[in-house]
Amino acid sequence: MLQNISAALPRKNKIKEDKSTTIVSIFVVTLFALCCVAPFIYVFFVSFMPYSEYIENPMKIIPSKIDFAAYRQMFELDLLWSGYRNTIIVTVFGTLLNVALLVISGYPLSKTNLKGHKVFMGIIMFTMFFNGGMIPNYVLVRYLNIDDTLLALILPGCISVFNLLLMKNFITTTIPTTLEESATIDGANDLRILFSIVFPLLKPAIATMVVFCAVGHWNSYYSAMLYLQDREKWTLPLILRELIVVDNANTLSQTAQLLQSQNMAHSFTLKMAAIVITVLPILIVYPFMQKYFVKGVTLGSVKE
Amino acid sequence: MKGKKKLAMFLALTMLTGALAGCGSSDDTGSGTGSTGGDSGEKEVVEIKMVHMLNAEMDVKDNPVLDKIEEELGIRLVIEAPPVNDYWTRTQVIMSTGSMPDLMLEGTDVNFEKWSSEGLLADITDDIKNYPNLMKNISEQQWGDTTARHDGKIYGVPRCNSYDYWGFMINKEWLENLNLEAPTTIDEFVAVCDAFTNDDPDGNGKDDTYGVSLGKQITDLRNDFISTAYNISLHVGMPDANGDYVLNQFKSGYMDYLDTLRQMYSDNILDREFITHKADENVEKFAQGRVGIVGASGKSYISELEKYGLDVTKYQYCAPLTLNEGDAPKFMMPPSNWCAFLINADTDKKDDVLRLLDWANSEEGFILTHLGIEGEHYESYDLENRRLVRTEEQELAAKKVCGDMFGFANAYDGRPLIEGGATEESTKIWRENVDAATEGVDYYYAPFVKCLFSMQSDFPDETEYLSNLEVRYVTGEATADELNSFIEEYKGKVQEYSDEYAEFMAENPVEIKKN
C-alpha cells in the first residue's frame, strides 16, 4: 500500500509538471507568434489600401476599399516577370549546387580524425572573416567571363561557411560512428557510406539547408546588383528595390533631389505590396520543407 | 516515388525555361546589333557605350527614341543602366577596375576631383566652344560644376537644371481657423508655430499637430526659408551681414539661428521627429495635416501638393522669412545641375559624344529625350509656356522609352520641361501665388565653389561630426560649449579652405538681383 502511494505521488506531480510545461510553451509561442503576425497583417492590408487613405492615417489597418494600384504599378513592369523567372532559375540551381556541395564537403570535414582536418578547417574559417572585398571579386568574375550571367549569382557564393559548419555539425551529431564502422567492416568505401548510409539519415539537415540556401538566393540582392548589367537578367529583389527607391537618399544630395523630382509616388503602399509578392511564393513552398524539421509527433513517443 | 517524379519534372521544366530564356535574351542582343549594322548602309553608325541612371520601366534595347537618335545623329547609344539604389557603388567599381565606358553619368561631389586629376576624364575645355547648343543652354556658372579645382579645366558636361527658390508652404485652412496671417519674420513664424501646435488648428479636439517639420540637417534645403534670415544657406556663396564670405559656422547669425531652433525644439512647437526622417517624410506629414509649415521650392511645390492629391487652393507658398519687419527676403540661387556627363579620357569618340550632348541640349533633343515622339508618346507640347498634353497611356508608353531620368539636360533656356501644376487651373494658381510671394525678394546668384567640396571630402569625419553636432545642439543633447569648442577646432583645420573661399568669392562675387 505504502509503496504504491509513494510511487503514485511523484507520478501525479510529473503529470502536473508536464502539463504546465506544455501550457507555458503554448502560451509563450502563441504570444510571440502574435507579435510576429500582427505587423504582417498590417503589411498585407496596407498593400491593398489607396495611398490617400494611408496618408490620412498611417495606423489604419482595414482599408475602406480594396485598391490594386500598387500591384498594378508593379505588374505593369515587364521586368517583374523576367525578374521572377531569373530568381526562380537562380534559386533552383543555386540551391541544388549549394546543398550538394555542403553534403560532400561536410562529410569529410565531420571526420575529425582525418589527417589535415585542422588545416582544412583553418582554410575555411579564415574566409569567414577575410575577403578581398568588392573590387577584386568583381575583377575575378569578369575574368572568369561570367559577369552579366546568372552564373555570377551562383558560383561566387556557392559555399557558405556558416552553412558548412552547421552541416558538419549535423553529420557529427546524427550519424552514429558505429553505423559507419560496421559498414566499413562490410567493405563499403567512403563514397558508398556517404550516399547509402549517411545521406538518408541527413534528411532534416538537408531540408534545413535547402530552406536556408533557397531563401538566401531568393532574397539575394548584392551580387545581382554588382554583376548584372542587362536588365533582362535582373532578379526580383533588384527590381523591387528599384520600384521603392528613394530610401537611400542620404547618400548624395544631388541624387536625392533627382529622385524626389521623379515623383516616386505611392512608395509606402508599393513597399508593402513588394513584401507580399516576395513572401507569397515562399509561403507556398515552405510547408513542404517544414515537415522535415518540425516533427510530426511529440518527442518522446515512437518516431514517425 | 511520386514526389520525386514531380520534382524531376519541375526541375526539367525550369531548366527548359531557363535555357529558352537564355536563347531569347541572346537573340535580342543579336538582332539589336544586327540592325545597327544593317542600317548603316551608307552612313557609318558610331556606337557610344554609356552608363546612365534610368528608371526601371525604361527599355534600353527596343526603343524608338534611341532609334531616332541613331537616325538623326548616326550615333547608337548602348546603355548600361545599373540599379538606381546602388548606382554610385557601380560607377566606383567601374572606375576602379578601369572599365569606364565612353560616357558616364556621375555626381561631381565625391570622386570628380580625384578622377580628373588622375587623368581618367577627358579634358573638354577647348572642345565645347565648337558646340553652340552646349554653350547656349549651359551657363558659365553651371560649367563651374565640372571645372576641376586643381587645374581649372573642364572635365564634363553638366546636366543643367533650372533654378529652385526655396521658401515654404503653409496650411491656409489652419491660418483661417486661427485667424492668423502667414508669417514673414522669424518672430511671427515662432508665434504661428506655437499656435499651430497648441491651439488645435484643425479643430479635431486632439493635441496632434505641430508648427513645422524641418529638414534632416540643420543646414538643409528645406530649412533655407528660416536660415537665410541669418544669412545661412545650405548652398555656399551667401555673404554674411557685413558682406564677408565665410563658412556658415563662422557667421554672425549662426548661434542665433541654432538657438531659435533649439528654443522651438524645447518648446515642442516643431515636429521633433525630423531627426528620424529618411527621405521627404516632412512633406508627407505636411500633406497628412500633422504639421502646418514645411520648406518648399517655388518651382515644384505645386507638384508636391498634387502628388499627395491635395486641394492646391488650401495651401500657400511663401517667401523665406526675414529677421526684421521690412527686410527683403533672400532667395539663394546657386547654379543648379543634376550630376554631370563625364567622358572617358581614352575614348576616340570624344567628338561624337559631345555631338550627342550638344544635340540633347538643343530644342529638338531636349523635347525628344524627355517626351518621346509626338503623337506616339504625347499629343502636343508648347515649349513657350512649358505645357504638355498627353494621355495616361501615352505617359505609360513614354516611361518605357525616355523621360526625365534619361534626358541629358534638365532645363532648356533655364526653364524646366513643365512649369506649374498638372492642370491649367492649378498652373494659374501657382503662377499667381509665386508672383505674389516673390515680390520684393532679393535673389542671390552664386557661383559654384569647388574648394568647399574639396574641404568636405578632405575632412569628411569633421564635417559629418559637425553636422550631427548641430542637430544635437538643437535637440538639447549637446551643450553650447561642446559646439563652440568643436567649431574652434574646426576653424583651425579648414583655415586654408576658408581663405581660398574668400579669395574665390572676391573674384566671383554673388550677384544680387532685386525683384
Place this chain on the structure above:
Amino acid sequence: MKGAGAQAAQPAVKQKSKAGAAWKYLKRKKYLYLLLLPCMLYMLIFQYIPMYGVVMAFQDFSFKGGFFGSEWVGLENFQYLFSLPDFYRVLTNSISLSLLRLVFAFPIPIILALMINEIPWLHYKKACQTVIYLPYFISWVVIGGILVNLLSPSWGFANLFLKSIGMEPVFFLGEEEYFRPIVVISHIWKQAGWDTIIYLAAITSINPELYEAAKIDGASKFKRIFYVTLPCIRSTIVILLLLSIGGLMGNGFEQINVLQNSNNIMISEVFETYTYRVGMVNGRFSFATTVGLFSSTVGFILLLLANWAAKLLGEDGIF
C-alpha cells in the same frame, strides 16, 4: 613482439615506410579527400585569389593605378584610424551593441525551439513556426518605417498607450538611451523565428530512444528537456555561440542605418555604417578597407580565443 621488430628496422627503411604509410593512408581515404576537393577549389578561386584586395589597406588607392599601381603608404591608414577620436567610440559602440545582442537575443531561438517542440498539436505547431519566421522577410527599411509610425511620440500606438495610462509620451527613436533596446528587441523580432529552424532541425535528429529511456526512468517533460534535448543540441548551440563571439565586431549595416539619426549618432555609429560612409559616400576606398581589415582581424582573434576556451571546457569547438 611485432612492434619491437618494426622498431629494430633500419632508419632508411623506416623513412620509406613512413612515406609509404602516408601514401597508404591517402589511398585508403582517397574518397574523403576527393570529396573535399571541390570545396578547396572554391576556397582557392573565389576566396583566396581575390584576397589581394587587402593590399588596399596599405595603399593610397588611386583609380588610375588600381591595386598594383597605387602608392604604398605602409601603416599610415592604420595610424590614422587609431588616431581618430571617432574610432574608439565606434569600437565601443560596436562591441557593446553586439554584446547586448549576444546576451539577450542569442538564447531566444533556443527557448522558442524547445517550446515549439512541446506543443502537442501538429498543425498548430507548424502554423506557429511559419508565422514566427515571417518577419525575416520584411526588410529593415520597411521595419524602420513601421517603427517610426508605431513609436511616434505624438501619433504612435506606443505613446497613445502611454498617454492613456497617464504617462508622458516618449520619443523612443530620438533619445539615445532607447537606441540599444530598440535594436535588440527589433533584432529578436525579425531574426529569432528564423533561427529556430536550425535548432528545430537539430532536435529532430535526436534519437527517440533516448526519450523513451528517460521516460522509463520517470523523468518529467521539463527534466527531459534538460537532460536529453539540451545536451543533444549542445554542439549546435556551441558552434553558433562561437560564431556569434567571432562576429562581435559586426552589427549588420541595414538595421543600424535605418535606426540611426543625428541625435543618437554618438552611440549608434558602428563599423558597418562608418565604413559605408567613408568608403562609399566619401570615396575613401583605402581607409574603408583598413577599417574592415581591422574589424575582421579582431573578429578572427576573438573566434580563436573562444574556440580555445571551448576546448578547455571540454567542448568540441569548431576546429
